[in-house]
Every structure is written in C-alpha cells, then in structure tokens.
Amino acid sequence: MNPEFVRNLILQCSKLRLVAAPLVLGMLFLIVSWGERLWQPGVFWIAQMLIWAIAILWGARLAADSVAEEMRERTWDQQRLSGLGPWQMTWGKILGATSYTWLVIGLCILALVVSQISFEQARAALTEPGAPSHLRMKTHLEKETFSAPIAALFLQPMMATFFLYATAFFAALLALVGQDRQRGLDVTLFQAVALLAFLMLYFLVFAGQSEDESPTSLVEWWVPLPNWLLLSLSFGSFALAALLGSYHQMRRAFAMSTNALPWIAFLIFAVLWMVGFSRENWDLLALLTLGAAAYAAVLLEPHRLGRYRRWLQAGTRAPLAALISAPAWIYAWVASAIIALLIVARGGLDVPDWADPVLDLDTSWAVIAAILFMLRDIGIAVWAGLRARDGRGLWAALLLLAILDFILPVLSGLAEWPYLFIPLNEISAGAALVQALIVWALNLLEAQRPISGPVSQPI
Amino acid sequence: MIKAEGLVYDYARIRALDGASLSVPKGQVTALVGANGAGKTTLMRLLAGLEQMQEGSAVIGGIDAARDPRGVQRQVGFLADFIGLYDALSARQHLLHFGRAAGLSTAAARERSDQVAGQLAIGELMLRGAAEMSRGQRQRLAIACSLMKDPEILILDEPASGLDPEARAALSRLMLSLKASGKTLLVSSHILSELDDYSDRVVVMRAGRVIKTEDLSPDPAAGAQAAVPMRIAITFGEKIDDLEERLQAILADFPGSDLLSAGMMDAQVALIADPQMRSALLRALIEADLPVTDFAASRRRLQDAYFGAPPTESTGGLA
Numbered sequence: 214m215n216p217e218f219v220r221n222l223i224l225q226c227s228k229l230r231l232v233a234a235p236l237v238l239g240m241l242f243l244i245v246s247w248g249e250r251l252w253q254p255g256v257f258w259i260a261q262m263l264i265w266a267i268a269i270l271w272g273a274r275l276a277a278d279s280v281a282e283e284m285r286e287r288t289w290d291q292q293r294l295s296g297l298g299p300w301q302m303t304w305g306k307i308l309g310a311t312s313y314t315w316l317v318i319g320l321c322i323l324a325l326v327v328s329q330i331s332f333e334q335a336r337a338a339l340t341e342p343g344a345p346s347h348l349r350m351k352t353h354l355e356k357e358t359f360s361a362p363i364a365a366l367f368l369q370p371m372m373a374t375f376f377l378y379a380t381a382f383f384a385a386l387l388a389l390v391g392q393d394r395q396r397g398l399d400v401t402l403f404q405a406v407a408l409l410a411f412l413m414l415y416f417l418v419f420a421g422q423s424e425d426e427s428p429t430s431l432v433e434w435w436v437p438l439p440n441w442l443l444l445s446l447s448f449g450s451f452a453l454a455a456l457l458g459s460y461h462q463m464r465r466a467f468a469m470s471t472n473a474l475p476w477i478a479f480l481i482f483a484v485l486w487m488v489g490f491s492r493e494n495w496d497l498l499a500l501l502t503l504g505a506a507a508y509a510a511v512l513l514e515p516h517r518l519g520r521y522r523r524w525l526q527a528g529t530r531a532p533l534a535a536l537i538s539a540p541a542w543i544y545a546w547v548a549s550a551i552i553a554l555l556i557v558a559r560g561g562l563d564v565p566d567w568a569d570p571v572l573d574l575d576t577s578w579a580v581i582a583a584i585l586f587m588l589r590d591i592g593i594a595v596w597a598g599l600r601a602r603d604g605r606g607l608w609a610a611l612l613l614l615a616i617l618d619f620i621l622p623v624l625s626g627l628a629e630w631p632y633l634f635i636p637l638n639e640i641s642a643g644a645a646l647v648q649a650l651i652v653w654a655l656n657l658l659e660a661q662r663p664i665s666g667p668v669s670q671p672i
Numbered sequence: 673m674i675k676a677e678g679l680v681y682d683y684a685r686i687r688a689l690d691g692a693s694l695s696v697p698k699g700q701v702t703a704l705v706g707a708n709g710a711g712k713t714t715l716m717r718l719l720a721g722l723e724q725m726q727e728g729s730a731v732i733g734g735i736d737a738a739r740d741p742r743g744v745q746r747q748v749g750f751l752a753d754f755i756g757l758y759d760a761l762s763a764r765q766h767l768l769h770f771g772r773a774a775g776l777s778t779a780a781a782r783e784r785s786d787q788v789a790g791q792l793a794i795g796e797l798m799l800r801g802a803a804e805m806s807r808g809q810r811q812r813l814a815i816a817c818s819l820m821k822d823p824e825i826l827i828l829d830e831p832a833s834g835l836d837p838e839a840r841a842a843l844s845r846l847m848l849s850l851k852a853s854g855k856t857l858l859v860s861s862h863i864l865s866e867l868d869d870y871s872d873r874v875v876v877m878r879a880g881r882v883i884k885t886e887d888l889s890p891d892p893a894a895g896a897q898a899a900v901p902m903r904i905a906i907t908f909g910e911k912i913d914d915l916e917e918r919l920q921a922i923l924a925d926f927p928g929s930d931l932l933s934a935g936m937m938d939a940q941v942a943l944i945a946d947p948q949m950r951s952a953l954l955r956a957l958i959e960a961d962l963p964v965t966d967f968a969a970s971r972r973r974l975q976d977a978y979f980g981a982p983p984t985e986s987t988g989g990l991a
Binding site for chain 1: 682683685686687717720721722723724726741742745746748749750752754755756757758759760761765769770772773774775814817818821
C-alpha cells in the first residue's frame with residue numbers, strides 16, 4: 214500500500230478514534246431521535262449539518278495542512294528524496310490526511326440514508342386505511358425534507374467533500390511549493406479558497422435552476438438535469454481537475470518535467486461547463502471564464518526572471534516545445550483575446566437595458582478595452598512577482614489591482630470621466646493600451662535590472 | 673562521485689551560486705566550508721536534486737542532475753540544518769515509512785530498520801516519539817531515515833549545529849563509521865575543528881564560488897610521490913631554548929625541507945615525502961642529542977586550509 218497513505222492513516226486513525234466515531238455519533242443520533250421514530254427529521258438535519266461542518270471546517274483544513282505541515286516541520290525535503298512518486302504523494306496525502314473525516318462523514322451519510330428509507334417505509338404504511346391521521350399529516354409535512362433520491366444522499370455530499378478537499382490541497386500546493394516558510398494563517402486561507410470555490414460552483418448551478426430549490430428540480434444545462442445530479446457531477450469533475458492539477462504541481466515539486474497541456478485541457482473543460490448554462494451567450498461566458506482563469510493563474514503562479522528567460526531562449530531553439538511550456542496565464546489571456554475578437558467580429562454584445570446612455574457604451578470597444586485592462590493587470594501581477602523573493606507577490610499585486618480596478622474606477626466615475634479605468638468605448642481601449650504598455654515597459658526595466666552577487670558574512 | 677562545473681543559481685535578485693565547481697571523490701568525507709551566504713546550502717541542495725541549477729552541469733553518481741533529477745534524488749541522502757521529523761511518529765514508524773517509500777516490502781523495511789538502528793545506535797529509541805527526543809537523538813534518527821534507502825552519497829548541511837559536546841563526539845564517530853561503510857559524504861559546518869576529526873578533503877566556498885580544494889589526509893601513497901612535501905610534527909621530552917637554531921642547522925642537510933614552526937618543546941617541519949628521508953631526519957635528530965618523544969606525519973588542519981584561502985573583493989577578507 215502507498216506508504217504516504219499508511220503514514221497518514223497511522224496519524225489520523227488511532228484505535229481510540231476508530232471506536233470513538235461510531236460511538237459518539239450513534240449516541241448523538243439516539244438522543245435526537247429518542248422517543249421518536251427513526252425518520253425524525255432531527256437526525257436528518259443533524260447528519261446533514263455535521264457533514265458540511267466536518268467537510269468545511271475540519272477536512273478541508275486537514276487536506277491543506279497535509280502540505281503545510283511538511284513545510285512547517287521541514288520534512289518536505291526528506292519526503293522528496295524518499296523514493297515516493299508524485300502520484301503516490303498526491304493521493305496518499307489527500308485521502309490519508311482526511312481519512313478520519315471520511316469515516317465520520319460516511320457514518321453521517323449512513324444516518325441520512327437510514328432516516329430516508331425509514332421515512333419512505335413509514336409513509337407507505339401510513340397510507341393504509343386506518344392509519345393514525347396525525348402521523349399521516351406529519352409524513353405529509355415532512356415529505357419536503359425527505360424529497361431527495363437515495364443516490365443524491367450519498368453522491369452529493371461525497372462529491373462536494375472531495376471537491377473541498379482537493380481544492381484546499383491544490384491551493385496549498387500552489388502557494389507553498391518552493392517556499393521555505395509557512396505562515397500560521399496560510400492553512401485558514403487555503404480553507405477559505407476551497408470554501409469560496411465551493412460556494413461559487415454551488416451558486417452557479419443554482420443560478421441556472423428553472424424551478425424551485427428542491428434537489429429534484431431541473432437545471433437547464435447542456436441537457437436538463439436534476440440539480441442534485443448536476444451539482445454532484447460538477448463537484449466531482451472539478452474535484453478531479455483539482456486532483457490532476459495537484460499531481461501536476463507535485464511533479465513540479467519533484468523536479469520532474471511538466472507542460473501546460475493539463476491546464477489547456479482544464480480551460481476547455483471549464484468553458485464547456487460554463488457555456489452549458491446559456492448557449493446563446495457562449496462568447497460572453499467563455500470570455501468571463503477565461504478571464505477569471507487568467508487572473509487566477511497569474512496571481513498564483515510564481516514569476517521568476519530566470520524561468521521567463523529560459524522559456525524565451527527555448528522558444529528560439531524549439532518553438533513547439535516552448536509553445537506547450539509557457540506560463541499558464543498566457544494561454545488563458547490569449548484565448549480570452551481570441552474570444553474578444555470573435556465578439557467584435559460579430560458586432561459586439563447586446564447593450565444591457567440598465568446601461569446609462571450618457572456613458573456612451575460601445576460593446577465592441579468595451580470588450581477590447583477589457584482585454585487590454587486585463588493585460589495591464591497581468592503585467593502588474595508579474596511585476597509584483599518578479600520583485601518578490603519567492604516569485605509570488607500576491608498581496609502586493611492584490612493591493613495594486615484593488616486600486617486600479619475598484620478605487621480608481623469609482624473615483625474616475627465620480628469625476629464624470631470613467632473612460633480611463635472602466636471598459637466602455639474606444640477612449641477606454643486607448644487608455645487601457647497606454648496603461649498596459651507602461652506596465653510592461655516597467656517589467657522590461659525590471660528584467661534588465663542587474664542581479665546582485667552573493668554576499669558572504671564572516672564565519 | 674560528484675562532479676559539478678560552473679553552477680549558477682539565483683534567488684530572485686540575488687545570485688547564490690556564481691559558477692561554483694567542485695568534485696567529491698568516492699568513499700571520502702569532504703568538508704564544505706565558507707562564511708554565511710557563501711552558497712554552501714544552495715550548492716548542497718542542488719547536488720541533492722532538491723533545486724535545479726540555472727546554469728552549469730552536475731554529474732552525481734554517474735547521473736546528470738539536469739536530465740534526471742529524480743535519479744539523483746533516489747541515490748542521495750540529504751540532511752538539512754533543521755532536522756525535520758514527524759513529532760507524532762515513533763523512530764520505528766519513521767524508519768518503516770522511509771523504508772517502504774524506498775520501495776522495500778514491510779518485512780524488508782523492518783529488517784533494514786533494525787540494521788540501520790544498530791549502525792546509528794538508536795535501537796533503544798525505536799518506540800519513542802520524535803517529539804520526546806533530544807536534538808542529538810533526532811539528528812541520528814534523521815540520518816537513519818535517509819540511510820533507509822541505502823544511498824551511496826550523503827549530504828549533510830550543518831549536522832553539528834545545536835549539538836552538545838557529547839553528541840558532537842558521537843557525530844564524529846558516526847561520520848567515520850559511515851565513511852568506513854563506503855559512503856561518500858559531503859558535510860558543511862561552521863565548526864571547523866569538528867570537521868577536522870573526520871574530513872579527508874576541504875572545499876572552501878566564498879561568494880558563490882569554490883575558491884579552494886585541499887586534501888587533509890596524509891597521503892598514503894606518499895612514498896610513491898617523493899616530490900610531494902609533507903608535514904611532520906615533532907615533540908620533545910624537555911624544553912630546549914635554542915630549538916629553532918638547532919633544527920635549522922639539521923634541516924640544512926635535507927634539500928627541499930623547511931621549518932614551519934618551532935616552540936620550545938615542539939616543531940613542525942615540511943619534508944619531501946620520502947620514507948628514507950624521514951628516517952634519516954629522525955636519525956639526525958637523535959644523533960644531535962635532541963630528546964624526541966613523537967615524530968609523525970601530521971594532518972594539514974582544516975582551519976589552516978580555510979584561513980589560508982585568499983580573500984576576495986566581495987567579502988574584504990574573513991574575520
């Protein structure tokens with residue numbers, strides 16, 4: 214068996230903990246349903262709440278900490294030299310570090326299923342003539358609680374949990390690999406990233422929902438699907454993407470060769486998933502998805518001068534190899550630019566009803582301006598990264614982007630000259646081009662700054 | 673065993689290695705010394721396959737580090753200056769984990785862990801958690817972990833830092849025993865006297881470059897290389913006021929010899945490494961009625977090698 218999985222299993226699943234989980238949960242469910250029937254909704258709700266609380270507050274933290282702990286305890290070097298492969302390390306950590314939470318969540322899912330089955334049996338029995346009318350009324354009132362199919366009861370929480378864990382793990386790997394220190398708040402930050410991604414996915418699916426919020430209501434996607442099934446499939450597939458992304462990062466950590474093909478595949482998948490919700494607005498949705506991916510990539514990827522130089526040098530020797538090993542943000546931005554040109558070619562986007570006519574909005578120019586503002590923002594993130602010791606100037610970049618994308622647009626709007634910082638028309642496109650050129654000129658200057666030599670201190 | 677040429681490595685805007693080149697012979701202990709910031713740790717991490725060089729080449733145990741960093745990682749054991757262990761795991765669990773990670777079956781890993789525990793004298797600690805161990809014990813366990821895959825090369829960055837005198841002495845014995853078992857060791861330390869105890873060679877680094885490499889051991893094949901000078905330490909049984917003059921007079925008959933230092937009861941002499949020349953010098957000393965009590969080829973001390981290295985402009989010399 215995978216040694217990394219076994220090591221985590223030893224740490225997480227002591228005999229005492231293995232006995233404690235079913236004992237404590239069993240007692241809890243027994244107390245809640247005391248004097249009631251098994252289909253008491255309290256059991257159902259407590260089990261559901263426990264699943265989410267454990268997955269979000271505990272499991273996602275353990276998944277992220279499985280990477281952070283290696284940096285904190287300085288065991289990462291030994292692990293990399295141990296003979297373990299990147300795939301063993303990836304799944305050994307994600308599953309091993311969270312193994313105990315899977316056990317507890319599994320028991321809660323069991324409680325959900327048992328509760329639902331007993332409800333259905335009770336409801337069938339109570340439809341018989343002569344059944345007590347107050348119980349018949351009770352099952353009628355509670356049928357909403359127990360409306361999800363059995364498959365949804367285990368598939369949805371399992372996929373959502375897998376998604377939370379894989380995303381927190383991936384965020385930790387992206388941020389921590391290559392760093393020689395780990396701050397106390399980092400793990401909480403990765404947990405927050407996973408929760409944010411979880412909520413975004415959840416609300417995107419719900420935004421496409423056509424009926425009520427019950428698990429069986431249909432969502433218009435590529436094919437209409439019950440919302441529980443689409444949620445499960447979405448969580449599952451994005452979790453798989455995060456897992457493959459983690460493997461890719463792990464290969465990088467192990468100094469093994471990597472290329473951008475998995476990232477390109479992910480971009481295609483994310484666009485297809487998003488466009489499924491509104492095929493008629495495919496170009497706008499694709500642009501938004503690729504734009505978000507470009508921002509995420511440029512903020513999270515390290516930017517080292519040596520890497521850019523080597524990539525450019527490789528481009529002159531072997532252009533094809535360089536084409537599939539470019540920094541991740543380049544693919545997302547180039548794809549965004551292509552989609553933007555397609556939008557311009559078809560005459561721009563429909564002007565929304567709420568658009569203020571005073572603003573002189575021209576959607577074709579606005580799209581071009583948006584792409585150029587994005588290029589400016591990417592330039593800023595690269596600049597911040599090049600100046601940071603670890604290649605990631607995340608907080609400096611976020612601060613600068615907040616000023617450029619929120620504070621200055623508000624101020625320029627108040628000054629009744631919003632064109633400089635908000636993509637609206639050809640003036641905005643010109644302003645965006647000038648700003649992008651300035652930022653990239655700064656990057657060029659940064660690249661030409663001499664490297665200082667080593668400084669030895671007396672022994 | 674290790675051959676590196678022109679290694680360059682930059683951290684953002686700082687060049688840590690600036691064309692460092694070195695070679696480490698098989699089965700020897702090579703001491704890597706240099707001031708803080710000289711690039712020792714970066715060089716060691718590069719040689720262990722933990723970082724990738726930006727320029728230059730390194731062949732480690734016959735494997736090109738740029739082409740096959742995983743191959744290098746598999747055959748190198750590395751101990752960082754900070755000893756990283758899993759506090760909640762016992763020594764036995766640590767060794768089994770690293771044994772299985774190296775591809776051993778559980779039974780084979782158990783057998784190997786017993787063997788390594790015996791070699792590092794941590795048999796009594798096998799059931800103890802890493803959190804309950806002293807620094808010296810943790811360090812032995814960390815070395816044991818890296819030995820589980822039986823690497824040919826061990827790279828140890830500041831292994832003696834933070835150890836008490838007893839643990840340091842034990843570390844010296846361990847280094848000698850690892851050398852005796854055929855391992856090639858590259859060890860860095862700030863404590864030069866300690867490296868003296870077990871090092872065969874010294875590599876001096878300064879400002880990201882290797883500025884000097886020197887053998888410390890008396891050459892066992894000295895007889896075959898008569899032209900090579902060697903250092904002889906001589907001790908006398910009583911104080912001799914005019915020792916320096918008397919030795920100068922004796923050495924005048926030995927071409928190529930030199931009086932390196934002379935006190936009242938001891939002296940150091942450089943002499944052509946010819947056994948006949950050595951016995952002739954001893955005979956001459958005795959015939960001159962000097963009370964010789966010790967007469968032996970002496971090791972060149974690591975400190976001499978280090979402080980004998982020329983200063984560079986960037987450091988303005990060493991303190």
